[in-house]
Amino acid sequence: MLLIYIIIAIYTITLLLIFLYALAQLNLLSNYLSANKNKAKDAKFNLSNPNEIPFVTIQLPVYNEMYVMERLLENISKIEYPKDKLEIQVLDDSTDESFETTAIQIALLQTKGLNITHIFRKNRKGFKAGALKEGLEVAKGEFIAIFDADFLPKPNWLKETIPYFKNEKLGAVQTRWSHLNRDYSVLTKIQAFALDAHFTLEQVGRNSKGHFINFNGTAGVWRKACILDAGNWEGDTLTEDLDLSYRAQLKNWEFKYLEDVETPAELPIIISAARSQQFRWNKGGAENFRKMAWKVVSNKNISVKTKTHGLLHLLNSTMFLNILVVAVLSIPMLYIKNEYAHLKPYFYVMSFFVISSVIFFVCYWFMYKKIYGSGLKNFVQYIIMFFTFFSIAMGFSLHNSIAVLEGYFGKQSDFIRTPKFNINALSDNWKNNKYLNKNIPSHVFFEGFLCLYFAFGMYSAFIVGNQGGDFGLFPFHLMLFLGFGFVFFKSLTSRV
Secondary structure, eight states: OHHHHHHHHHHHHHHHHHHHHHHHHHHHHHHHHHHHHSOOOOOOOOTTSGGGOOOEEEEEEESSOTTTHHHHHHHHTTOOSOGGGEEEEEEEOOOSTHHHHHHHHHHHHHHTTOOEEEEEOSSOTTHHHHHHHHHHHHOOOSEEEEOOTTBOOOTTHHHHHGGGGGSTTEEEEEEEEEETTTTSOHHHHHHHHHHHHIIIIIHHHHHTTTOOOOOOSSSEEEEHHHHHHTTOOOOSSSOHHHHHHHHHHHTTOEEEEEEEEEEEEOOOOSHHHHHHHHHHHHHHHHHHHHHHHHHHHHOTTSOHHHHHHHHHHHTTTHHHHHHHHHHHHHHHHHHHHHHOGGGHHHHHHHGGGGHHHHHHHHHHHHHHHHHHOOSHHHHHHHHHHHHHHHHHHHHTHHHHHHHHHHHHTTOOOOOOOOOOOOTTTTTTOGGGOTTOOOOOOTHHHHHHHHHHHHHHHHHHHHHSTTTTOOOTTHHHHHHHHHHHHHHHHHHHHTTO
16 A cells, blocks of 8 residues: 555656646746737847947857858858958868868868858857857857757848847847748657647746757857856856856846747658757756856845746756656556546546646647647547647657656766768668667667557557456556557657
């Protein structure tokens, strides 16, 4: 009986944590809707006045990006900004032949009058953070724009972002990611769905009320003085962008999020590439919670509400661990419910927490409607996408929970870059990509086991109880079965 009560206690706590997160999302939705109704006008630099045009450095941190470097440099060379006020740094840590081809292309751009330099380090100390820090030492710009190798800013990008820095308290501007290959596959569609929620609901919802947001590692601009004042780039977490963002805002620097300024980028098309990106983001989030949580709580200059949103923001990745725990325990709970009649009042109460799913459904609909529009057809498509997304997201929960636990326990690991594809250049033959990881992680087979485990959960719905079964958890177990099945089989077939 003790074991049963332990299972019930853990199950209840995790459901409560998920519910609290859902309430926070609902609050962000309220913030988002009010922000779109009451957009304030900002003071801006007048870039038509030569005396107000600041010097800008564009940093391009790259590492073995053979398939996208030509596209990246060609795109960046089209940025519209006075040449005497712009420099471009290619922070190249590459160790393969892409370094030589990049050098040739940079030399060609230099002959065309572009102020672009090729910066190479002898080691990758600090990984991306180390490269950015080293480039900053020689950067001439008052403002530092950063783009990863798969991002393609529009020519007027600097003209849409730099003017906001007339506000001397503004430390960073972040733009919204859009997706070059959103409709390539189910995998890219669900990644786009998740990122769209972050770049609409969450970023606007937090920023509009002065809560902490994060620079997203790319497609944004920093004030150089802000970076230095906050302690510069540090490579002790896998999400150096989140780390610096919090350190800067704790020193009272303001951030500006521009939902209306899009920066197109490529989504990972192979599940192994998506895995490496998810692992880095989720482990880095947990590392930053360890590093920054007490600093947020103990800061006397920010409100309780901002602290609460900040902590929940830093705990984002822990949601995967909560979901995994609830999922695994849901089958024992199904049997407990039908074996111990005296616990039925508890289960009636716990059924209330289905409202968490309803809250997520409502919040994500507003995000989806913003991008695709309303109407019955779009709503039906949204329902399909919502359940597809949540199924596959739950299928990633084991993988991401391992990342979270490693982050909390302080296990060190290298910064593993996400392979880029430039799928058009590869003529859709992604198997030619030399950067693909062909190894199958051992936990993939546990994902296969969990697929079978939740198939057993669906079977259990028919056999428990004395009144023809209990189907309350059947949809949940079906989604888990499909999600883990998708992740398992894709992880095997995408490596052959």
